Amino acid sequence: MDTLEKLEVLAGSARYDASCASGGSAGNSGVCHSWSDDGRCVSLLKVLLSNECSYDCAYCLNRSSNSVRRATFTVEELVGLVMRFYRRNYIEGLFLSSAVLRSPDETMARMVSVAERLRTRERFGGYIHMKVIPGSSPALVQRAGEVADRVSVNIELPSSGSLSRLAPQKDRNAILGPMSQLGRTIGERVADRRRSRRAPRFAPAGQSTQMIIGASPESDRQILLLSEALYGRMNLRRVYYSAYVPVVSDNRLPVPASGPPLQREHRLYQADWLLRNYGFSAAELLDDTAPFLDEELDPKAAWALRHPEYFPVDINRADYGVLLRVPGIGVTSARRILSARRFAMLDVDGLKKIGVVLKRARYFIVCGGGVVQRDVMVDERPSVVRRRLLEACNALPAPAASRQLVLPGLR
Amino acid sequence: MLALVFFFSTIDVFLVLYSYDGSIEGLFSAVSFILRNECDPSSVVLQKHGGLLFEDERFIATDQARADELVRRFSRAFPENARDVVACIHAEEEGLETSLLHYIHLVAIHGGAVSAHLAHPAVHEIRRHARRVRRELHRFKGLLRFQELEDGTFLARMEPDVNIIQPLSRYFIRRLRTQQWFIYDVRRSLVSRWDQERLEFGTLQSFRHPDVSVEEEEVQALWKTFFDHVTIPERHNERCQKSFMPMKYWKYLVEKGG
Numbered sequence: 279m280d281t282l283e284k285l286e287v288l289a290g291s292a293r294y295d296a297s298c299a300s301g302g303s304a305g306n307s308g309v310c311h312s313w314s315d316d317g318r319c320v321s322l323l324k325v326l327l328s329n330e331c332s333y334d335c336a337y338c339l340n341r342s343s344n345s346v347r348r349a350t351f352t353v354e355e356l357v358g359l360v361m362r363f364y365r366r367n368y369i370e371g372l373f374l375s376s377a378v379l380r381s382p383d384e385t386m387a388r389m390v391s392v393a394e395r396l397r398t399r400e401r402f403g404g405y406i407h408m409k410v411i412p413g414s415s416p417a418l419v420q421r422a423g424e425v426a427d428r429v430s431v432n433i434e435l436p437s438s439g440s441l442s443r444l445a446p447q448k449d450r451n452a453i454l455g456p457m458s459q460l461g462r463t464i465g466e467r468v469a470d471r472r473r474s475r476r477a478p479r480f481a482p483a484g485q486s487t488q489m490i491i492g493a494s495p496e497s498d499r500q501i502l503l504l505s506e507a508l509y510g511r512m513n514l515r516r517v518y519y520s521a522y523v524p525v526v527s528d529n530r531l532p533v534p535a536s537g538p539p540l541q542r543e544h545r546l547y548q549a550d551w552l553l554r555n556y557g558f559s560a561a562e563l564l565d566d567t568a569p570f571l572d573e574e575l576d577p578k579a580a581w582a583l584r585h586p587e588y589f590p591v592d593i594n595r596a597d598y599g600v601l602l603r604v605p606g607i608g609v610t611s612a613r614r615i616l617s618a619r620r621f622a623m624l625d626v627d628g629l630k631k632i633g634v635v636l637k638r639a640r641y642f643i644v645c646g647g648g649v650v651q652r653d654v655m656v657d658e659r660p661s662v663v664r665r666r667l668l669e670a671c672n673a674l675p676a677p678a679a680s681r682q683l684v685l686p687g688l689r
Numbered sequence: 690m691l692a693l694v695f696f697f698s699t700i701d702v703f704l705v706l707y708s709y710d711g712s713i714e715g716l717f718s719a720v721s722f723i724l725r726n727e728c729d730p731s732s733v734v735l736q737k738h739g740g741l742l743f744e745d746e747r748f749i750a751t752d753q754a755r756a757d758e759l760v761r762r763f764s765r766a767f768p769e770n771a772r773d774v775v776a777c778i779h780a781e782e783e784g785l786e787t788s789l790l791h792y793i794h795l796v797a798i799h800g801g802a803v804s805a806h807l808a809h810p811a812v813h814e815i816r817r818h819a820r821r822v823r824r825e826l827h828r829f830k831g832l833l834r835f836q837e838l839e840d841g842t843f844l845a846r847m848e849p850d851v852n853i854i855q856p857l858s859r860y861f862i863r864r865l866r867t868q869q870w871f872i873y874d875v876r877r878s879l880v881s882r883w884d885q886e887r888l889e890f891g892t893l894q895s896f897r898h899p900d901v902s903v904e905e906e907e908v909q910a911l912w913k914t915f916f917d918h919v920t921i922p923e924r925h926n927e928r929c930q931k932s933f934m935p936m937k938y939w940k941y942l943v944e945k946g947g
Contacts, residue, residue, distance in 0.1 A: 317930045
């Protein structure tokens with residue numbers, strides 16, 4: 279099989295991986311080199327080293343019992359591909375994952391040698407994101423972190439129960455072991471580098487993970503609590519959510535009503551941003567009575583409607599943290615408000631001028647000076663505001679929403 | 690605060706008209722002259738000579754030394770704001786002179802932080818154009834495509850809306866340091882050249898596409914294959930793709946048939 283055919287197979291197998299972020303070295307963070315036909319940013323050569331898998335995970339295209347075309351890159355082939363693409367500015371770097379080729383250690387050793395050869399022989403300065411195969415030996419995990427910018431161990435499913443049912447060969451400890459080893463070493467190296475700038479870097483772009491949404495019955499609340507714990511305890515930089523796309527049929531898996539649960543994935547990402555950058559906690563966003571995110575409204579607006587006592591917020595007086603909790607005001611807008619109000623009191627026109635979008639925010643803010651706009655939400659009117667917010671959103675063509683169907687036998 | 694309130698009340702009241710020869714040195718010479726000689730630069734309107742026919746417009750001749758001095762002192766004292774000014778000039782937009790003058794004046798009297806005062810019309814205008822330039826620069830860091838030529842050098846062609854060849858070339862020095870390359874702005878006939886040691890800028894009178902290397906077509910085919918197979922068919926979303934990557938950029942993209 280020639281390189282072109284292998285690329286077809288191994289890029290096709292890697293496409294279900296959600297993460298695409300790159301960057302870290304100054305000046306080129308967030309550079310996208312293209313956008314694929316599904317609208318996702320292409321910044322890395324995202325491929326599997328091999329799809330000849332010895333595991334049999336129910337949700338996976340490359341499970342050993344599935345009949346698909348199989349291929350494996352040689353180390354040289356992949357190194358050559360990366361360098362030729364990089365020189366033409368097609369890519370920012372390499373995203374390397376793999377099926378389990380014979381054993382986790384054998385696979386991991388090959389992946390590490392691709393990255394090491396790129397760094398030492400080719401003097402490759404681009405970005406490398408490497409997946410760690412669950413169950414690899416600590417020595418190989420260490421070597422991966424020394425050469426890669428970002429490392430990740432996929433947590434795959436949000437609970438160990440689902441894991442043992444759908445991915446019987448991957449166990450919880452094989453995933454959490456490397457994950458905590460990486461988290462610990464990253465923390466130590468950051469501390470070392472604070473003492474001496476000569477200390478070598480270890481996965482400078484941090485650690486991430488990914489889980490599949492909608493293949494198992496966990497609620498959004500369980501998922502967000504898990505993410506929160508991963509950010510807090512494992513020192514993770516990002517958690518990626520991947521809407522389950524049925525690529526193989528298996529009676530352990532739900533049959534989706536229509537297409538992958540993209541709207542649910544979207545809301546989870548929004549909630550995830552609220553956890554990382556907006557000072558929200560998972561318990562605030564969802565409680566036991568409503569364990570799923572509202573698919574019609576973004577999680578911040580949904581939270582705001584449940585907490586009318588918090589509003590209206592005075593744009594000219596509120597702290598950064600308080601501004602961030604206003605629906606429609608993000609990090610950029612909040613910063614602009616803080617700096618602009620040093621020069622003059624902000625009114626509605628002033629807000630528009632500095633680029634704050636008022637479509638959602640107008641119901642939750644006042645601009646001081648004792649004047650309250652007509653449509654500001656007061657205690658008894660959250661339902662009115664909710665209707666208006668939905669009307670405003672529906673003015674745009676609605677995204678194809680679809681609810682994941684969960685089979686009764688799964689719980 | 691008080692000074693700014695005062696500023697608002699005087700704008701559009703007594704307009705003084707100045708003009709310059711249209712060159713960048715001329716622009717900075719005029720700004721330098723006005724800042725030194727006018728007691729209230731905020732009521733001055735500056736434009737290219739021969740724009741509107743006002744009898745009382747004063748023409749300021751280009752004075753290279755004055756222009757250099759202004760640029761040097763301003764960029765040393767306010768590096769962030771100087772970047773906004775430079776980006777604005779790269780926007781190649783007509784009629785920004787007055788806003789540039791007012792912006793430089795505001796920064797000089799209130800300090801660099803005035804750039805956050807987006808409710809002020811001049812600040813808003815300058816920042817808006819600077820942002821436009823930075824956005825396109827950022828896009829081209831990713832969307833620029835190099836081809837390998839027969840002699841082993843690399844060539845990239847582009848047609849950006851604004852003039853970004855200088856900052857873009859400096860970015861690629863760091864990224865592709867060990868290659869020899871050209872970047873060619875087709876619409877402006879501008880070329881930059883990196884020979885692994887020095888960066889040069891020039892203009893091109895005529896362009897004939899040189900032959901590509903033997904490997905080039907094969908690598909392009911590999912890239913197209915990768916691009917086609919990395920899409921998840923179930924999530925096809927052309928609208929999203931086009932909003933991030935407008936079709937005006939497709940002309941030179943290998944994966945989009947360029």
